[in-house]
Amino acid sequence: MNLTAQMQKLLAKLRSESHTLILDNLESVTGQPLAIPNTLPAAEQQQLRDFLTRLVGGETRVILGSRSDESWLQGAFRQNIYQLRGLDGEARTELSNKILERNVGDARKIAKIREDGDFQKLMKVLAGYPLAMEVVLGNLKNLSCQEILVKLAAADINLDTGSEDKTQSILKCVEYSHSNLSPDAQKLLLCLAPFSGFIWRDCIPLYANELQKLEPFQHYDFDKFDGAIQEAINWGLLSDISSNPSPERGEERLLQIQPVFPFFLKAKLAELDAATREALWEGFKNHYIGLASDYNRYMESKEPQERQIGIFFCRLEYENLYNALQICLEKQETVDIFFCLFQYFYINHDILSNLKLSEFVYNAQVAYPPEIRTGEIGWENLMALSRLASCYLDTKNYLQAKESYLQILELSQQLQGVEATQIKSSLARTYHQLGMVAQYLREYDQGRDYYQQALEIYIEFGDRYSCARTYHQLGTVAEELREYDQGRDYYQQALEIYIEFGDRYSCARTYHQLGMVAQELREYQQGRDYYQQALEIYIEFGDRYSCARTYHQLGRVAEELREYQQARDYYQQALEIKIPFGDRYSCAITYHQLGMVAQYLREYNQARDYYQQALEIKIPFGDRYSQALTLHCLGTLAQAEQNYSEARANLQRALEIYVEFEDEYWATVVREILEGLPE
Known part of the structure; x- marks a missing residue:
């Protein structure tokens, strides 16, 4: 058959049957700069284009691979473009395993490498690019993940293979394109x-504007x-x-x-002179100080979409922001970028990352000379210490948190050249946080005193918005003391201010607490309404983590109304959110409630499993009071099963903790149960 007839027959076969046709290195067809020399004449290019275009709509799948955009073939592939990037997560893991097995060998050492947090950072930097993974991960034979990250940041060419072959050397590979x-x-x-x-x-x-301000880049x-x-x-x-x-x-x-x-x-x-290199990092740092301010403003916005924009860009820009922050710390300058990154972790409820970041910044600031720690930089140091203290609070390290906040009160008196209103505002925030510490330590009178001190300063300076947060916390103290009407009044005061300032997101937190008060007063429908209002706002703002807390409370309402299946569903929804966030402590609370639901349904083995899961989490966190609640339930469960010796043992342990925390109400309840147990 002649060539035309062959083409027609081949086209008919490919259009009617399912095949896969792959044409790779297409850049060579038109002779692009990086192509293997194999250019086709214009007439043959036209034939190829016509052939591929006629396959469109047929059964055969066609894959075109190229370094170029191949716009001359647009009619064939239309908009079906896939930008080739790094391997997906599963393939990255598989390839990294093979590289580690080949270069490290020892299975225990490989397991230790994979458990290293810096290994995940390294994998993120390599982004699934096979050559980069092959070359860089091979260095784990002799270097730690952290050492490799440092060498990558410093462009230590000893990480490379030193080969002249672009398929083996990452530098030669990029040089191939860059040249x-x-x-x-x-x-x-x-x-x-x-x-x-x-x-x-x-x-x-x-x-570019930031760079052009600096002499080496002005031309x-x-x-x-x-x-x-x-x-x-x-x-x-x-x-x-x-x-x-x-x-x-x-x-x-x-x-x-x-x-x-x-x-x-x-x-x-x-290869450039030192002045140019120094100016480049200076311009980069200044650029990200500006961007960090914008991202932070977005994340603190009262508009859900703006908050999501801030979170989105901080996620993408994290390495750049962190690198710029490191430059600021090395130069002992402003740490504005830290406050942006802190807010990013705070919104995402990544407490441990925030703690690690805050400790890193605070330890670097301690090395600042005394003469700059009393002015504006000193003010930033206090703000950084305040963020660190809040991390201690979030990780239940109450004594360390209290010590840090008291240190802030002391250092505030030493500041110079800082406006009195700023210092007073800092004092108010610190008193507020000390109130929270006291509250967590169940020192309610002390907590109330601290909140009142904060409130007096806010009122003195006409800061109504900040008053709302403190009214909210005074409401939680009243609630803990079972002064529910007083608690409701404080929450309503907070809510009025949030509504006045258009802060819907903060309203959600107060609606949630109003739901808890209504629940305690057995106003279950009212409580459910408040929780639903909170949930709608959290969903609107994309705050899944806070949704979990409200789903949990909706479970409590359903449980009180004996809607046990509904309660179980809500608790499971809460748990499904909490587990991916790694919030083990909060999971313990939900496991406890799932245990109570199972106990009500007389599913005693299931109930015991849930209580044990709760207890296993609570013990390492050192929350003895919360342990008492679960021991109490394990005691009543054993009582229901007529296992009186186990019931007595668990109830006695619960009683000891209630007495230790001076909770006379529950201590009395447990004593009455113990007295009623058969010998």
């Missing part, structure tokens, strides 16, 4: 060396910066991660950096 960029692009792209993982393209002009032609970035995109050094990009309109706004590109750029940067 084909224009000289102007190569020069401008060096300015991206400080970035890690992500670049917001829209903000590059702002970054750079930053008008060509965006064009240089486009060249890097074209050759795979940067890739677009926007949801709906439109390349023809230049809308590749969110860019992911090929993971070894910054490593390569830093190695190139070492």
Whole structure:
């Protein structure tokens, strides 16, 4: 058959039958700069285009692989473009296992590496790119994950294989693409060396403005910066991660950096003079101080969409923000970026990450010279210490939290050149937090005194908005003391202020507490309504973590109304949210309630399992009072099963704790049960 007849027969077969046709290295067809020399004449290019276009709509799947955009074949693939990025999570794990087995060998050592938190950071940096993983992870034979991260940040070329083969060396691999960029692009792209993982393209002009303020960059032609970035995109050094990009309109706004590109750029940067290198990091730092302020403002917004924007960009920008913060600490300057990152972890309820970050910043600030720790920088130091103290509070380290807050009161008196209103505001916040510490320690009178001190300062300075938060906490104290009417009054005062200031998100927290008061007063329908109002707001703001707490309380209401299946459903919803967040302590509370539901339904074995799960979590946290509640229930469960010796043992342990905490109400209840037990 002649060639035309062969083509027709092949087309008919491919259109009617399911095959897969793969054409790779298509950039060679048109002779692109990085292509293997194999260019087709124009007439043959036309034949290939016609052939592929006629396959559209048939049964055969066609995969076209290229380093270029192959716009000349647009009619064949239309909008079916997949930007090739790193391996997915499962494939990354599989490849990393093979690399570790080949280079490390020892199964116990491999397990220890995988348990190292820095290993996950390293995997994130490598972003699933096979060559980068092969080369970098191979160094785990002799180096720790932390040492490798440090060497990557410092562009230590000894991490590389040293091979001249671009398929074995990450530097030669990037050089292969980088060398084909224009000289102007190569020069401008060096300015991206400080970035890690992500670049917001829209903000590059702002970054260029910061650089141009500095002498070494005043003669750079930053008008060509965006064009240089486009060249890097074209050759795979940067890739677009926007949801709906439109390349023809230049809308590749969110860019992911090929993971070894910054490593390569830093190695190139070492060839420049020290003044230029220093200025580059200075401009990068100043750029992110500005962005951190914007992101923080978004995260503190009362509008749900703005909060989500702030969270979204902090997630993408975390490495860049953290790197800029490190520069600030090294230069003993402002730590504004820290407050942004703290807020990001706070909103995401990542308590342990916040604690680690806060300790890192505070320990660095301790090294600041005394002469700068009394002015504006000293004020920031106090704010950082306050954030650290709140982390201690969140991790139930109450004594450390109290010590830190008292230290803030003392250091506040030593500040100079700081406005009195700022200092007073800090004192009020610190008294408020000391009130929370006292409350957690069940020192309710002391807690109430601290809250009143905070309130007096807020009222003195006309800070109605801050009053709301303290009214809310006074409500929780009254609630703990079973002064429910007083608690409701405080919550209503807080709610009125939040509504006045349009703070719907804070309203949710107060609606939740009003629900708890109504529940205690056996006004169950009213309580359910308040919880539903809170839940609607949390869902609106995308706060799944807080939803869990409200689902738990809706379970309590259903339980009180003997709607046990409904209660169990709510508790399970709460648990499904809490477990992924790693909030083991809060899980214990829900396990306890699931135990009570099972006990009501006479599913005694299931109830015992839930109580034991709750107790196993509570004991390491050292929350003895909460342990008493679960021991109490285990005692009544054993009583129901007529296992009186076990019942007596658990109830006696619960009684000892109630007495220790001077809770006469529950101590009396337990004594009455013990007296009624058969010998």
